[in-house]
Amino acid sequence: xxxxxxxxxxxxxxxxxxxxxxxxxxxxxxxxxxxxxxxxxxxxxxxxxxxxxxxxxxxxxxxxxxxxxxxxxxxxxxxxxxxxxxxxxxxxxxxxxxxxxxxxxxxxxxxxxxxxxxxxxxxxxxxxxxxxxxxxxxxxxxxxxxxxxxxxxxxxxxxxxxxxxxxxxxxxxxxxxxxxxxxxxxxxxxxxxxxxxxxxxxxxxxxxxxxxxxxxxxxxxxxxxxxxxxxxxxxxxxxxxxxxxxxxxxxxxxxxxxxxxxxxxxxxxxxxxxxxxxxxxxxxxxxxxxxxxxxxx
Amino acid sequence: xxxxxxxxxxxxxxxxxxxxxxxxxxxxxxxxxxxxxxxxxxxxxxxxxxxxxxxxxxxxxxxxxxxxxxxxxxxxxxxxxxxxxxxxxxxxxxxxxxxxxxxxxxxxxxxxxxxxxxxxxxxxxxxxxxxxxxxxxxxxxxxxxxxxxxxxxxxxxxxxxxxxxxxxxxxxxxxxxxxxxxxxxxxxxxxxxxxxxxxxxxxxxxxxxxxxxxxxxxxxxxxxxxxxxxxxxxxxxxxxxxxxxxxxxxxxxxxxxxxxxxxxxxxxxxxxxxxxxxxxxxxxxxxxxxxxxxxxxxxxxxxxxxxxxxxxxxxxxxxxxxxxxxxxxxxxxxxxxxxxxxxxxxxxxxxxxxxxxxxxxxxxxxxxxxxxxxxxxxxxxxxxxx
Numbered sequence: 001x002x003x004x005x006x007x008x009x010x011x012x013x014x015x016x017x018x019x020x021x022x023x024x025x026x027x028x029x030x031x032x033x034x035x036x037x038x039x040x041x042x043x044x045x046x047x048x049x050x051x052x053x054x055x056x057x058x059x060x061x062x063x064x065x066x067x068x069x070x071x072x073x074x075x076x077x078x079x080x081x082x083x084x085x086x087x088x089x090x091x092x093x094x095x096x097x098x099x100x101x102x103x104x105x106x107x108x109x110x111x112x113x114x115x116x117x118x119x120x121x122x123x124x125x126x127x128x129x130x131x132x133x134x135x136x137x138x139x140x141x142x143x144x145x146x147x148x149x150x151x152x153x154x155x156x157x158x159x160x161x162x163x164x165x166x167x168x169x170x171x172x173x174x175x176x177x178x179x180x181x182x183x184x185x186x187x188x189x190x191x192x193x194x195x196x197x198x199x200x201x202x203x204x205x206x207x208x209x210x211x212x213x214x215x216x217x218x219x220x221x222x223x224x225x226x227x228x229x230x231x232x233x234x235x236x237x238x239x240x241x242x243x244x245x246x247x248x249x250x251x252x253x254x255x256x257x258x259x260x261x262x263x264x265x266x267x268x269x270x271x272x273x274x275x276x277x278x279x280x281x282x283x284x285x286x287x288x289x290x291x292x293x294x295x296x297x
Numbered sequence: 298x299x300x301x302x303x304x305x306x307x308x309x310x311x312x313x314x315x316x317x318x319x320x321x322x323x324x325x326x327x328x329x330x331x332x333x334x335x336x337x338x339x340x341x342x343x344x345x346x347x348x349x350x351x352x353x354x355x356x357x358x359x360x361x362x363x364x365x366x367x368x369x370x371x372x373x374x375x376x377x378x379x380x381x382x383x384x385x386x387x388x389x390x391x392x393x394x395x396x397x398x399x400x401x402x403x404x405x406x407x408x409x410x411x412x413x414x415x416x417x418x419x420x421x422x423x424x425x426x427x428x429x430x431x432x433x434x435x436x437x438x439x440x441x442x443x444x445x446x447x448x449x450x451x452x453x454x455x456x457x458x459x460x461x462x463x464x465x466x467x468x469x470x471x472x473x474x475x476x477x478x479x480x481x482x483x484x485x486x487x488x489x490x491x492x493x494x495x496x497x498x499x500x501x502x503x504x505x506x507x508x509x510x511x512x513x514x515x516x517x518x519x520x521x522x523x524x525x526x527x528x529x530x531x532x533x534x535x536x537x538x539x540x541x542x543x544x545x546x547x548x549x550x551x552x553x554x555x556x557x558x559x560x561x562x563x564x565x566x567x568x569x570x571x572x573x574x575x576x577x578x579x580x581x582x583x584x585x586x587x588x589x590x591x592x593x594x595x596x597x598x599x600x601x602x603x604x605x606x607x608x609x610x611x612x613x614x615x616x617x618x619x620x621x622x623x624x625x626x627x628x629x630x631x632x633x634x635x636x637x638x639x640x641x642x643x644x645x646x647x648x649x650x651x652x653x654x655x656x657x658x659x660x661x662x663x664x665x666x667x668x669x670x671x672x673x674x675x676x677x678x679x680x681x682x683x
Contacts, residue, residue, distance in 0.1 A: 041666060043425070043666075044421060044424060044425040044666055045402075045403045045404075045425050045427075061674075062681075063674075063677045063678045063680075063681035063682075064677065064681075066681040066683075067677065067680075067681050070681075128554060128556050129554075129555060129556050130554055130555050130556070158495070160542075160556070161541050161542040239545065240545075242542070243540075243541065243542050244499075244537045244540045244541070244542055244543055244680070245537065245680065245681075245682075245683070246680075247677070247680040247681060252677065255503075255673055255676075255677075256673070257396075257400070258394065258396035258397070258400070259396055259502075259503065259504065259669065259673055260669055260670045260673035261396075261399070261666060261669060261670075262666075262670050262673070265670075
């Protein structure tokens with residue numbers, strides 16, 4: 001700290017680029033969108049910033065509330081499934097030897113190398129009526145029939161174009177977002193605590209619940225937030241995998257900016273999504289602060 | 298037939314399955330068609346010969362022409378031929394949807410000379426003051442355009458636009474899946490019936506879907522009253538229970554993979570998949586349908602308006618137009634170009650549906666901002682309804 005004044009020039013030399021970037025390409029556009037959310041359409045291209053709350057009022061129409069709550073529920077279910085699936089993976093990664101660990105990490109990162117669109121279409125190829133899953137089931141079904149079981153004709157499962165398809169898609173896409181923070185938290189965990197717990201007679205499950213999970217809570221919280229937020233704002237997945245009843249908020253926003261050409265309403269919806277996100281961040285901070293106090297006692 | 302090789306971009310577009318796909322698909326389709334029509338018409342057919350094969354552009358700006366087009370939507374050598382004939386190079390960039398085009402011009406012309414909006418967007422952009430009137434004296438090849446395309450409602454007297462292609466919505470279906478072999482000749486089968494329950498895919502594009510529902514209810518696609526909108530909304534909410542999904546202009550793909558048996562799609566898309574599976578077919582329902590037409594326009598503030606006029610005139614030339622149609626295989630409004638095409642294209646009943654059916658089809662009009670927004674809200678209610 002005593003070098004602060006001396007280093008000021010160095011500080012600004014390094015900070016200038018990120019600051020300019022942040023202001024020009026993050027703060028300014030967001031401010032613009034925020035301003036639009038209080039505007040009205042004045043002709044096909046002009047938006048008058050009138051300070052109206054009309055756009056936010058529109059968002060309280062029942063169908064919009066429906067879409068918003070559907071988005072929250074679907075994202076929440078997907079996040080919970082991610083947590084259940086990711087925790088054992090993160091544990092396995094933590095306790096694996098270095099070589100296996102790096103392979104596991106690579107496997108987790110691998111999907112990021114492929115475009116989301118391609119991955120979603122791969123899911124469609126798996127799940128559609130004439131997809132690989134139904135093919136496999138039909139195959140075993142026919143074997144069973146040929147062995148004399150009277151099962152009748154195979155009726156393909158309707159896997160696509162419904163809410164479960166969206167949840168499967170969201171879990172598929174967002175699982176790495178859950179694994180990585182969990183792994184980061186568990187990797188820092190003091191192993192001697194686990195050994196102590198086991199030595200002192202606690203079983204593996206008890207050790208897991210009473211020692212590992214509480215210590216990993218910050219990682220779990222980070223994972224929940226970092227998974228839930230993009231899942232709620234997911235655009236491609238619900239659009240491609242969802243059925244006639246499944247509209248999520250991102251698609252709704254996209255339509256306002258494009259087809260409806262109603263930028264003020266689209267901006268308001270975007271910011272509502274942002275406010276919801278902020279609420280979840282606030283909750284996280286709140287729980288962390290509380291958790292901190294508990295451990296301080 | 299030889300395997301069609303798609304470029305990575307085309308594959309991506311195909312996978313994305315949105316409005317671009319229809320053009321990417323057609324390009325792939327066109328690639329084979331071009332292959333067997335090459336014998337009839339040698340590659341790089343001669344450009345409009347004027348002044349010894351050269352086009353002299355009066356007052357040419359001597360700058361490259363900036364052309365904003367849909368993907369895979371131009372002849373293979375069209376742009377090079379134009380450069381050879383006129384010494385004006387063409388720089389083409391691509392857009393994926395009319396909404397993208399419109400959004401790009403909201404803050405003024407970013408420097409384009411020729412753009413390609415669809416029918417109602419011509420109106421919308423003209424109303425927003427984004428287009429400049431065309432000087433018909435500089436486009437003598439306008440004479441090649443079929444008369445029915447010369448005075449459309451969306452651009453009376455062709456003040457702002459010249460037609461490039463047209464297409465029509467209808468019902469694509471799997472013949473063997475139709476009950477009693479009856480062709481679905483009414484919108485009823487997709488919009489108001491449980492006969493093909495769970496095997497129906499509707500167009501996700503809200504405006505067009507509502508317009509077709511108006512048509513089914515016996516109205517013009519451009520009839521709009523709040524009562525009619527409410528009625529259409531009720532029909533769609535009811536029908537939703539029998540619908541598999543709202544597709545993103547990839548209905549032909551759903552049909553081909555047997556995910557559904559009956560879809561609302563464009564004629565060109567179904568023509569393409571019919572090549573792969575002859576069990577598919579296309580019909581324009583008896584109530585009539587919705588036409589679309591992509592048009593060349595010159596945006597206001599275009600740096601090279603004289604070159605732009607010359608380019609539009611060049612595209613409307615019979616041979617040039619035919620060469621483009623051979624690649625993209627869309628229905629062409631250019632009568633002189635169509636006359637030069639082979640029978641496989643000219644007599645394809647899906648690409649060129651019967652005239653009596655087309656007579657009942659209409660263009661969608663741009664009826665103002667509020668109209669678009671009320672349709673969008675109605676669609677949201679349809680999608681959110683339980």
